[in-house]
Amino acid sequence: MTKTVTIGDQEIIMSADAFTPVHFFQLFHEDLIRKTENRRDDEAFGTEDYMLYCKLGFILAKRAEHADFAKLTEADFDTWVSQFEFMDMVEASIEIADLYAASKKGTVSPKP
Numbered sequence: 661m662t663k664t665v666t667i668g669d670q671e672i673i674m675s676a677d678a679f680t681p682v683h684f685f686q687l688f689h690e691d692l693i694r695k696t697e698n699r700r701d702d703e704a705f706g707t708e709d710y711m712l713y714c715k716l717g718f719i720l721a722k723r724a725e726h727a728d729f730a731k732l733t734e735a736d737f738d739t740w741v742s743q744f745e746f747m748d749m750v751e752a753s754i755e756i757a758d759l760y761a762a763s764k765k766g767t768v769s770p771k772p
Contacts (some may be wrong), residue, residue, distance in 0.1 A: 661763045662724060665717070665755045668748035674720035674756070676763035683729050684719050687737070692716065696760065705750065713753035714741045716760055 662675040684692040695712055718737045722729065741749070 661759065663755070663759050665720075665752055665759070667717070667744050667752040670744075672717070672721050673724040674717065674759055675724035676720050676760050677723070678763070680716075680719060680723065680760065680763060683723065684716065686729060687719065687732055687734070688715055690715075696757075705753075709753070710746075710750065713756050714749055717741075717749070717752065717756045720756065720759060 661677065662673060664671050665674050666672075681692040684690065715737065718740050721740070722732060744752075
């Protein structure tokens, strides 16, 4: 699933699919599925949430670019995220979360 997400004055093409959690784990050594499953909508947005959606945005942007994840580093993440203003990333986090959530949905029908 691909979507253009506006972060500040930039339009960033992002792509999410079944491999997104794997790339997230490979680069950041964190379990994206557990982090997002434990997140409640009524919780206050904090630093951990901000970092989660910055990292997820980076992964989704690099997926859309067909980047070589074997060559990406956390320094690449730092460079990418530092081009945006804090509040612009906070505002974009909703679209980033929605794109990831939509990629997890599917329809499964039992076989007759």
